[in-house]
Amino acid sequence: MPDFTLACPIPISDYPTVQLAHGGGGRLMHQLIGKMFAPLFTNPLLAQEHDGAVFNVAGGRLAMSTDSFVVRPLFFPGGNIGSLAVHGTVNDLAMCGARPRYLSASFVLEEGLPMTDLWRIVQSMAVAANEAGVQIITGDTKVVDRGKGDGIYINTSGVGIVEHDRVIGPMSVQPGDAVIINGDLGRHGIAIMAVREGLAFESAIESDSACVAGLVMDMLDADIDIHCLRDMTRGGLASSLVEIAQTSKQRIHIDERRIPVRQDVRGACEILGLDPLYVANEGRFVAFVPAAEAERCLAAMQAHPLGQGAALIGHVAEEKDGLVTMRSAIGASRIVDMLSGEQLPRIC
């Protein structure tokens, strides 16, 4: 039980107020969650520190996940806040190894939002839900005053069914595991930033936003002994790997030369001063599988449209120090850390 005499666990001399970076996926967000939310809400399911929680109920295993979407702008090349809101939560369930089944949809609308914008957004949600094989079974609608709420915020929460006995999560990561991603990095973040900054590229860079649950089900159907899955959203590949290394207390080592980044995305990152390793994706994830199954896993992934660009980018090393190290393109080795500040606010 909380004790209301307890002092605020975030030193208010350092952070008297919430900063944008507290939602950026980097170190400040993890500090807020780790120091304030996790100890208060403590329970074994929350302690899984995964994209969702897996629990036993009524003789079966289920997964539950939640995400609120506050992306700006609402519409971007390759999607909008509606399709993103479905993909995000469906993918979080898939990262738990669950087959997504049911979603809730909760809207915080701003007074004055054009009705036709709302109509486009909810149509995209319906299409995305249909493609992902999930049903939206319950919902909520709130409206806030003009000037608040930025048009629309959407929360989706989801329930999925775990149809196997594997324990997929950071605690299952083992030394020797292969580290595999399902394709090139950074398109979602760059698609958003290009709209915001008014950048025009020779060909539009479209968001990679997609439902990867089908791909994950294919991997499970191929009987790959998946140890861990994590989508590379806020904070990108780097933050996902650091989270997993810290939770599992394993050393993860990657090779920058093996990480696929499209040439146009790389160019845009240079213009914008961004590191593609930290740029958000919405249809990309990292998988940890036993080294002996890496080739079979890659083959299973590459047979799916969303895994065609799958690549083995590293492995789990023997040192159990919770660090992520990287051999860079020029051959130097360095530690990969979370960003302490905010790289790309409001990209999901």
Added chain:
Amino acid sequence: MPDFTLACPIPISDYPTVQLAHGGGGRLMHQLIGKMFAPLFTNPLLAQEHDGAVFNVAGGRLAMSTDSFVVRPLFFPGGNIGSLAVHGTVNDLAMCGARPRYLSASFVLEEGLPMTDLWRIVQSMAVAANEAGVQIITGDTKVVDRGKGDGIYINTSGVGIVEHDRVIGPMSVQPGDAVIINGDLGRHGIAIMAVREGLAFESAIESDSACVAGLVMDMLDADIDIHCLRDMTRGGLASSLVEIAQTSKQRIHIDERRIPVRQDVRGACEILGLDPLYVANEGRFVAFVPAAEAERCLAAMQAHPLGQGAALIGHVAEEKDGLVTMRSAIGASRIVDMLSGEQLPRIC
């Protein structure tokens, strides 16, 4: 599948943009949900038109519900947005006849929110979750720019277990059913409005915000054949009854003289020009039970602290016209309708 050539189903000549009333719990909100969301997301579970959805999975029956909370002010007599966010979703699960088990918590924080306010709010969530016997098992944190988001919005979604075979929902309402509420009306809405309007009463009116799941479990344990439950939040008793009448296509008749409203609440309503039947509650619900079980149901409810003021306020009549009628305090009969506009914006 949606057809993107379809015209927006809300006539944009009438409503080119979203209005505050689209979130107010009245007719405009029901039009938005009924014409836009429900046909797009159509499925049998959503069509239950209940506070949550009940589904079968893995050999058991579960309920899922969601709510986003945007209340202003964040702190009010008797609670704050954190306790409210737990009570609201836990109560929605209870209204499905489910025992609440797991919650997700998703925060949209405004840059600049005092860290100590956040700390007070999440502590209240932890206390409320503990009292309700639920665990917060997964979450999400987003931060939006200063000036947006009004400090904090919270979404909670929940999963509960249905431990009996009853079908609790509007479809089970029958002619002859007794209509029972668990206590006096209007304290939540008046507590909020008093703070906003700077009204001082002789004694502070505290919100009725509370978790009623324990009371509902007591009713089920007493083997009451509950036909329907609905909490009386946005739009109050009147809107809840109209929703149930319309979904069940039954006539509901109530007697205004039997509806308990505290004298101070009644006085505040007069000052503010509000009708207590439409004022929001956060710890009050209406139950439909067979007439023969009404006395036993009242006794079971009155034995619980949150049901001490339980009262039989009406019955389901024979006419199957989906209307709500009321015998007023002065003896006249009238039809009770939803509000078409906005009575109390942002009370939850």
